[in-house]
Amino acid sequence: MKNFLNVHDVEDIHALVDGALLCKQNPRADHELGKGKTLGLIFMNPSLRTRLSTQKAGRNLGMDVMVMNFSGEGWALETEEGVIMNGDKAEHIKEAAAVIGAYCDIIGLRSFPSLKDRKSDYTDHVINEFVRYAGVPIVNLESATVHPCQSLADVLTIEETKEAGKPKVVLTWVPHPRPLPQSVGNSFAEWINRAGYEFVIANPEGYDLSGDFTGNAAVVHEPEEAYAGADYIYAKNWSSYEQYGQVLSQDEKWMVDERKMNLTNNAKFMHCLPVRRNVVVSDAVIDSENSVVIREAANREFAAQAVLKQILSHG
Amino acid sequence: MKNFLNVHDVEDIHALVDGALLCKQNPRADHELGKGKTLGLIFMNPSLRTRLSTQKAGRNLGMDVMVMNFSGEGWALETEEGVIMNGDKAEHIKEAAAVIGAYCDIIGLRSFPSLKDRKSDYTDHVINEFVRYAGVPIVNLESATVHPCQSLADVLTIEETKEAGKPKVVLTWVPHPRPLPQSVGNSFAEWINRAGYEFVIANPEGYDLSGDFTGNAAVVHEPEEAYAGADYIYAKNWSSYEQYGQVLSQDEKWMVDERKMNLTNNAKFMHCLPVRRNVVVSDAVIDSENSVVIREAANREFAAQAVLKQILSHG
Amino acid sequence: MKNFLNVHDVEDIHALVDGALLCKQNPRADHELGKGKTLGLIFMNPSLRTRLSTQKAGRNLGMDVMVMNFSGEGWALETEEGVIMNGDKAEHIKEAAAVIGAYCDIIGLRSFPSLKDRKSDYTDHVINEFVRYAGVPIVNLESATVHPCQSLADVLTIEETKEAGKPKVVLTWVPHPRPLPQSVGNSFAEWINRAGYEFVIANPEGYDLSGDFTGNAAVVHEPEEAYAGADYIYAKNWSSYEQYGQVLSQDEKWMVDERKMNLTNNAKFMHCLPVRRNVVVSDAVIDSENSVVIREAANREFAAQAVLKQILSHG
Numbered sequence: 001m002k003n004f005l006n007v008h009d010v011e012d013i014h015a016l017v018d019g020a021l022l023c024k025q026n027p028r029a030d031h032e033l034g035k036g037k038t039l040g041l042i043f044m045n046p047s048l049r050t051r052l053s054t055q056k057a058g059r060n061l062g063m064d065v066m067v068m069n070f071s072g073e074g075w076a077l078e079t080e081e082g083v084i085m086n087g088d089k090a091e092h093i094k095e096a097a098a099v100i101g102a103y104c105d106i107i108g109l110r111s112f113p114s115l116k117d118r119k120s121d122y123t124d125h126v127i128n129e130f131v132r133y134a135g136v137p138i139v140n141l142e143s144a145t146v147h148p149c150q151s152l153a154d155v156l157t158i159e160e161t162k163e164a165g166k167p168k169v170v171l172t173w174v175p176h177p178r179p180l181p182q183s184v185g186n187s188f189a190e191w192i193n194r195a196g197y198e199f200v201i202a203n204p205e206g207y208d209l210s211g212d213f214t215g216n217a218a219v220v221h222e223p224e225e226a227y228a229g230a231d232y233i234y235a236k237n238w239s240s241y242e243q244y245g246q247v248l249s250q251d252e253k254w255m256v257d258e259r260k261m262n263l264t265n266n267a268k269f270m271h272c273l274p275v276r277r278n279v280v281v282s283d284a285v286i287d288s289e290n291s292v293v294i295r296e297a298a299n300r301e302f303a304a305q306a307v308l309k310q311i312l313s314h315g
Numbered sequence: 316m317k318n319f320l321n322v323h324d325v326e327d328i329h330a331l332v333d334g335a336l337l338c339k340q341n342p343r344a345d346h347e348l349g350k351g352k353t354l355g356l357i358f359m360n361p362s363l364r365t366r367l368s369t370q371k372a373g374r375n376l377g378m379d380v381m382v383m384n385f386s387g388e389g390w391a392l393e394t395e396e397g398v399i400m401n402g403d404k405a406e407h408i409k410e411a412a413a414v415i416g417a418y419c420d421i422i423g424l425r426s427f428p429s430l431k432d433r434k435s436d437y438t439d440h441v442i443n444e445f446v447r448y449a450g451v452p453i454v455n456l457e458s459a460t461v462h463p464c465q466s467l468a469d470v471l472t473i474e475e476t477k478e479a480g481k482p483k484v485v486l487t488w489v490p491h492p493r494p495l496p497q498s499v500g501n502s503f504a505e506w507i508n509r510a511g512y513e514f515v516i517a518n519p520e521g522y523d524l525s526g527d528f529t530g531n532a533a534v535v536h537e538p539e540e541a542y543a544g545a546d547y548i549y550a551k552n553w554s555s556y557e558q559y560g561q562v563l564s565q566d567e568k569w570m571v572d573e574r575k576m577n578l579t580n581n582a583k584f585m586h587c588l589p590v591r592r593n594v595v596v597s598d599a600v601i602d603s604e605n606s607v608v609i610r611e612a613a614n615r616e617f618a619a620q621a622v623l624k625q626i627l628s629h630g
Numbered sequence: 631m632k633n634f635l636n637v638h639d640v641e642d643i644h645a646l647v648d649g650a651l652l653c654k655q656n657p658r659a660d661h662e663l664g665k666g667k668t669l670g671l672i673f674m675n676p677s678l679r680t681r682l683s684t685q686k687a688g689r690n691l692g693m694d695v696m697v698m699n700f701s702g703e704g705w706a707l708e709t710e711e712g713v714i715m716n717g718d719k720a721e722h723i724k725e726a727a728a729v730i731g732a733y734c735d736i737i738g739l740r741s742f743p744s745l746k747d748r749k750s751d752y753t754d755h756v757i758n759e760f761v762r763y764a765g766v767p768i769v770n771l772e773s774a775t776v777h778p779c780q781s782l783a784d785v786l787t788i789e790e791t792k793e794a795g796k797p798k799v800v801l802t803w804v805p806h807p808r809p810l811p812q813s814v815g816n817s818f819a820e821w822i823n824r825a826g827y828e829f830v831i832a833n834p835e836g837y838d839l840s841g842d843f844t845g846n847a848a849v850v851h852e853p854e855e856a857y858a859g860a861d862y863i864y865a866k867n868w869s870s871y872e873q874y875g876q877v878l879s880q881d882e883k884w885m886v887d888e889r890k891m892n893l894t895n896n897a898k899f900m901h902c903l904p905v906r907r908n909v910v911v912s913d914a915v916i917d918s919e920n921s922v923v924i925r926e927a928a929n930r931e932f933a934a935q936a937v938l939k940q941i942l943s944h945g
Binding site: 028031043048051053056072177273274277293298301 | 351353355379381383387388389390393397398399400401402405406407410411413414415417418419
């Protein structure tokens with residue numbers, strides 16, 4: 001694996017999940033592998049789980065880790081070609097990526113979408129410019145379109161907890177007061193498609209994700225239909241892809257609650273966090289025994305470690 | 316010691332001070348103790364001494380250290396139960412604490428009071444929620460009510476420099492332009508009470524600290540009375556506990572100056588820093604040979620190390 | 631070398647460049663030298679290259695590195711003597727420097743000028759107060775007047791790439807929309823003077839740097855005159871020293887472009903970065919084979935390492 005940008009960089013996702021499980025059994029087993037190597041974690045946006053879990057994963061492998069927040073510690077980057085840079089952006093991404101690449105053996109990058117311009121966001125320009133100019137492997141810590149470290153942790157969590165060989169997994173849109181990226185939804189869809197589970201996506205009209213990510217997944221526009229018989233309810237809000245970046249609905253009927261959970265096959269509740277209680281999911285559901293959100297977050301460490309290990313091993 | 320939240324977590328404060336002195340004599344003696352363990356330092360508020368000294372202490376013990384600032388790098392946390400989280404708080408402290416606990420072996424947490432609602436602040440809710448949900452030992456890096464790492468460094472500094480077996484220690488309120496927490500004052504009071512020194516607290520009317528922390532300490536409302544014969548003058552501003560969070564006085568007569576220091580038994584001057592010169596203390600006093608403020612700050616490293624060492628050893 | 635504040639702290643700059651080249655050949659050769667030592671990097675202002683390269687350099691030498699941003703993570707420092715600190719500055723630099731010095735074996739400090747008061751800025755008060763009060767060696771990560779880590783990397787880059795024994799080096803002022811410090815220009819001038827190259831400075835009228843830094847360098851006020859026969863074009867904007875901190879010109883004729891580069895002896899293009907494309911330099915020039923800006927930035931790691939190594943060795 002040269003870069004870890006999205007599911008297409010992974011030859012065999014089940015092998016990668018197995019690698020993550022090995023890391024979980026003995027996190028420091030490969031502590032010599034990364035000795036003398038430096039992991040740079042670059043955040044254009046806030047982060048808790050990704051920040052700490054990836055840092056920990058790098059340290060488990062013996063890597064040095066340098067963390068930088070571009071806003072606050074640095075400055076805004078220009079990403080367009082041929083611009084006369086006389087505005088508020090002090091550096092072009094070409095130079096920034098190349099320079100960071102000079103100091104790091106692997107770079108992890110978080111860069112959210114604008115949610116203003118769909119065409120531009122969906123080129124995933126920022127992370128691709130890092131790939132082009134940094135000269136070292138890039139790990140996607142959530143880009144404009146996908147969040148593959150999260151999705152790997154999600155599949156790992158399902159593999160650890162599933163009872164059926166081919167569980168029914170539901171990705172359900174949920175309400176949220178602010179416009180959020182589609183990245184977690186997109187990414188979850190392409191990973192679950194690859195994992196070979198039964199997969200249904202439920203969201204209101206106007207909230208269909210791009211078919212480039214959802215592929216052949218069933219899409220329904222009423223929650224009850226999807227919940228019936230589900231083994232996993234994976235909740236996530238996203239703003240509209242069709243009416244790009246808009247909040248079209250905050251309809252409370254989409255919140256994950258006990259009534260709808262009772263329609264399922266004793267389903268596990270999943271969410272990538274941070275989660276807004278009693279907006280996205282009721283207290284009763286997230287505090288129930290069927291909630292695996294903390295396990296899912298804890299698995300971020302081993303997902304990141306498996307990715308870094310594969311890059312270090314085959315790089 | 317499971318957690319280090321306040322003086323009540325310490326069985327024998329003099330034994331802990333002795334432990335800190337051992338750390339100071341040879342800071343890297345226990346460099347193997349923390350190998351493969353991770354210390355997470357979580358700051359809800361700014362910090363200089365606590366940030367650097369605790370980081371250093373962790374590294375002295377061979378720990379990996381991850382530092383995170385919630386404001387700027389993360390987002391605001393909801394701390395109330397049962398709230399519909401549709402405002403500006405993106406995550407509940409329950410999830411945040413549990414997730415950070417998943418990546419860390421010990422968590423240090425700084426979280427200041429609101430100074431708006433005394434009843435709420437004095438439950439020390441934020442740090443107690445971390446204790447409840449993180450699943451790993453918590454070290455208090457200043458909570459709403461106390462700052463025990465500071466107090467341990469203070470007692471260490473007194474033990475290193477005292478001439479009398481039972482010195483007279485004075486905690487004096489001093490002026491400050493902004494409303495500050497009572498935490499350093501509260502904490503100093505409960506540690507000095509435990510240390511067995513002669514102890515007097517001097518503050519203007521309306522500025523009495525809570526008796527839960529001051530216990531049987533003498534409280535006087537004129538500075539001169541307290542300074543007479545003192546071996547240590549420990550200066551600190553706090554906002555009113557009675558008229559909660561208010562600045563009732565900025566009376567300059569309470570500033571520590573040479574005139575009042577001349578009433579003492581050649582007292583040492585102490586302050587936890589940061590300190591406003593010529594508001595809290597005159598240049599002449601803080602620049603004098605009797606000022607031990609830098610030693611006191613330097614001792615923060617060894618205080619934190621003794622605490623971490625005890626948690627690592629007996630955890 | 632006790633401190634690394636400016637060129638005058640360096641006995642033999644060519645020996646230091648040779649030291650940096652050795653670090654570059656084998657960055658981890660001296661990994662035992664810094665074991666158990668702590669490097670504190672204190673940023674009063676934003677930074678990318680300096681932040682990451684100095685951190686990496688410290689780690690190459692086996693040092694622990696603690697990074698702190700004063701704005702955001704800390705608070706504003708008072709730097710004047712005898713002030714009644716009842717404004718927005720919570721701590722005096724005397725205490726801050728001494729305390730940081732208590733936790734660190736070497737301190738790197740970045741502190742930009744105000745560009746309001748020339749006399750005050752040119753005392754380089756902030757870094758000199760750290761020298762005075764920290765009690766440990768100080769490395770200048772760009773002060774009000776100079777940026778010696780950058781200049782060392784610049785000379786290293788010239789030594790690596792030069793074809794003539796005594797190249798003609800041109801420092802040219804370039805346009806920029808905002809007022810910038812003179813520090814990089816000042817520093818480059820004093821290092822190139824010491825390096826013994828042919829040296830010409832080109833800038834508009836009103837933009838002459840202080841003679842304290844430029845010494846006997848030729849200063850011309852038209853770009854073409856300087857470019858003729860040059861082996862290196864080093865571009866940098868600075869605000870006026872004479873009309874202190876003012877932006878007197880944004881004349882595009884000073885931008886580095888192909889037309890002027892054609893007047894040179896196939897000159898290399900240099901800039902310290904971050905650089906505004908098509909304001910400071912045209913895309914065609916910075917993207918050409920003659921541009922060495924990324925090499926120059928990469929060399930920051932080895933420049934910093936050579937400095938730290940010398941301080942650790944002879945400290």
